[in-house]
Amino acid sequence: xxxxxxxxxxxxxxxxxxxxxxxxxxxxxxxxxxxxxxxxxxxxxxxxxxxxxxxxxxxxxxxxxxxxxxxxxxxxxxxxxxxxxxxxxxxxxxxxxxxxxxxxxxxxxxxxxxxxxxxxxxxxxxxxxxxxxxxxxxxxxxxxxxxxxxxxxxxxxxxxxxxxxxxxxxxxxxxxxxxxxxxxxxxxxxxxxxxxxxxxxxxxxxxxxxxxxxxxxxxxxxxxxxxxxxxxxxxxxxxxxxxxxxxxxxxxxxxxxxxxxxxxxxxxxxxxxxxxxxxxxxxxxxxxxxxxxxxxxxxxxxxxxxxxxxxxxxxxxxxxxxxxxxxxxxxxxxxxxxxxxxxxxxxxxxxxxxxxxxxxxxxxxxxxxxxxxxxxxxxxxxxxxxxxxxxxxxxxxxxxxxxxxxxxxxxxxxxxxxxxxxxxxxxxxxxxxxxxxxxxxxxxxxxxxxx
RNA sequence: GGAGAGGUGGCAGAGUGGUCGAAUGUACCUGACUCGAAAUCAGGCGUGAGCGCAAGUUCACCGUGGGUUCGAAUCCCACCCUCUCCGCCA
Numbered sequence: 007x008x009x010x011x012x013x014x015x016x017x018x019x020x021x022x023x024x025x026x027x028x029x030x031x032x033x034x035x036x037x038x039x040x041x042x043x044x045x046x047x048x049x050x051x052x053x054x055x056x057x058x059x060x061x062x063x064x065x066x067x068x069x070x071x072x073x074x075x076x077x078x079x080x081x082x083x084x085x086x087x088x089x090x091x092x093x094x095x096x097x098x099x100x101x102x103x104x105x106x107x108x109x110x111x112x113x114x115x116x117x118x119x120x121x122x123x124x125x126x127x128x129x130x131x132x133x134x135x136x137x138x139x140x141x142x143x144x145x146x147x148x149x150x151x152x153x154x155x156x157x158x159x160x161x162x163x164x165x166x167x168x169x170x171x172x173x174x175x176x177x178x179x180x181x182x183x184x185x186x187x188x189x190x191x192x193x194x195x196x197x198x199x200x201x202x203x204x205x206x207x208x209x210x211x212x213x214x215x216x217x218x219x220x221x222x223x224x225x226x227x228x229x230x231x232x233x234x235x236x237x238x239x240x241x242x243x244x245x246x247x248x249x250x251x252x253x254x255x256x257x258x259x260x261x262x263x264x265x266x267x268x269x270x271x272x273x274x275x276x277x278x279x280x281x282x283x284x285x286x287x288x289x290x291x292x293x294x295x296x297x298x299x300x301x302x303x304x305x306x307x308x309x310x311x312x313x314x315x316x317x318x319x320x321x322x323x324x325x326x327x328x329x330x331x332x333x334x335x336x337x338x339x340x341x342x343x344x345x346x347x348x349x350x351x352x353x354x355x356x357x358x359x360x361x362x363x364x365x366x367x368x369x370x371x372x373x374x375x376x377x378x379x380x381x382x383x384x385x386x387x388x389x390x391x392x393x394x395x396x397x398x399x400x401x402x403x404x405x406x407x408x409x410x411x412x413x414x415x416x417x418x419x420x421x422x423x424x425x426x427x428x429x430x431x432x433x434x435x436x437x438x439x440x441x442x443x444x445x446x447x448x449x450x451x452x453x454x455x456x457x
Numbered sequence: 458g459g460a461g462a463g464g465u466g467g468c469a470g471a472g473u474g475g476u477c478g479a480a481u482g483u484a485c486c487u488g489a490c491u492c493g494a495a496a497u498c499a500g501g502c503g504u505g506a507g508c509g510c511a512a513g514u515u516c517a518c519c520g521u522g523g524g525u526u527c528g529a530a531u532c533c534c535a536c537c538c539u540c541u542c543c544g545c546c547a
Contacts, residue, residue, distance in 0.1 A: 047507055055515060060527070066476055081527045403485090404485080404487090
């Protein structure tokens with residue numbers, strides 16, 4: 007969420023900066039809402055103040071045993087108008103809030119202006135793609151002919167965009183996650199955390215997945231299965247009870263990334279300034295509906311409804327966040343380097359960045375079978391955008407609480423890393439060499455074979 | 458799933474319809490005393506929002522959401538969460 011003070015001060019400037027990322031900010035609507043909010047809020051508070059004063063006066067008079075009927079008659083007449091004002095004010099505030107919740111973050115000044123991924127800027131490249139003296143196969147062919155990757159089984163059990171892995175490949179998948187966790191905790195100073203995979207709507211709002219991107223999420227109902235039936239039964243038994251709100255269906259959401267539960271650790275918290283930076287790493291499955299990506303990456307493990315990821319999250323002081331973005335990205339790069347996987351680092355342009363991000367680097371790994379680089383990590387600085395939604399703050403001494411900055415990045419997507427290893431380390435005989443760095447986590451196995 | 462207890466400021470803990478945003482203790486900050494520290498004494502010390510150049514001032518917040526009332530931390534309803542016991546269970 008953007009700073010409403012900034013919008014009040016200069017909505018036109020904000021609109022311009024948002025235009026750079028292809029978002030049309032409705033300045034007129036904002037100003038209309040804001041103007042009405044201002045007058046209604048002032049009038050509401052005046053009415054409340056009047057009522058409070060008179061009510062206190064009644065209290066005082068009763069304490070002295072005086073007659074209060076005159077004052078009570080006066081205050082009784084105030085109720086209706088005040089009620090209306092309060093109702094209107096909360097409507098307006100809800101409207102303004104909904105409006106603001108749908109506005110994306112402002113791009114950082116260092117972000118190139120552009121419409122889509124074609125305007126992204128290559129920052130650096132690491133490693134040289136291997137040349138193969140045999141026909142290169144993709145990870146699906148390699149995995150299936152090893153007998154260790156089974157999409158048909160996954161389709162039977164669940165459906166498309168799921169995977170079954172077996173044997174050495176399943177172990178490689180586990181080894182990758184363990185390896186990443188160990189590197190980030192032992193060498194990069196992150197604290198490992200284990201978190202829920204189902205979260206509530208407040209958490210999703212905190213990191214920005216809600217309210218705009220609900221269709222990308224898996225929503226899991228629980229509790230009352232049929233609230234309308236339950237409500238009808240209640241009304242039949244008790245009659246309409248105005249003091250009770252209707253029964254509502256409850257639900258959780260499956261996390262699309264560990265960013266959600268981990269970043270929300272700081273929701274509604276005020277930490278001491280000395281506690282920053284906080285650096286967390288978590289290995290979790292991620293669940294994405296992939297609505298709207300029908301027909302894209304349908305083959306293989308690139309785009310799945312369920313995949314594992316090791317996620318890096320940092321909470322830092324505002325002045326440190328851009329340095330933190332560089333180091334967090336470097337932490338993710340370390341994994342690729344240790345695994346000997348060629349990659350390039352892209353600075354996303356304004357139009358290609360995610361909703362909540364002020365600046366994003368994508369790491370793209372070389373995939374020989376696709377003869378191209380594919381995203382394997384995305385590292386972003388959200389500045390105060392998430393912190394403001396979450397009320398995640400820090401405080402120096404007796405000072406005022408201040409919003410902190412949040413960052414996160416994949417370190418790395420485990421499934422895609424597995425794909426990259428299969429394709430980059432494939433051999434002519436159909437086997438796959440296990441990268442040197444991974445062998446301690448593979449019990450010393452140096453090669454995946456059919457045997 | 459059954460029975461019971463409870464959710465108040467960083468923590469502890471009063472408050473059961475009225476000058477209560479909330480006693481008191483403790484922690485913390487500032488000052489005094491001290492060579493310095495401890496102890497002691499004095500003052501300060503929640504969050505969000507509005508208006509205002511500012512000083513300041515107004516509103517909201519006692520698990521959450523409704524309701525009753527001129528007035529709710531306090532009464533009523535629902536929900537959430539925590540704890541104890543029983544049952545079941547990965």
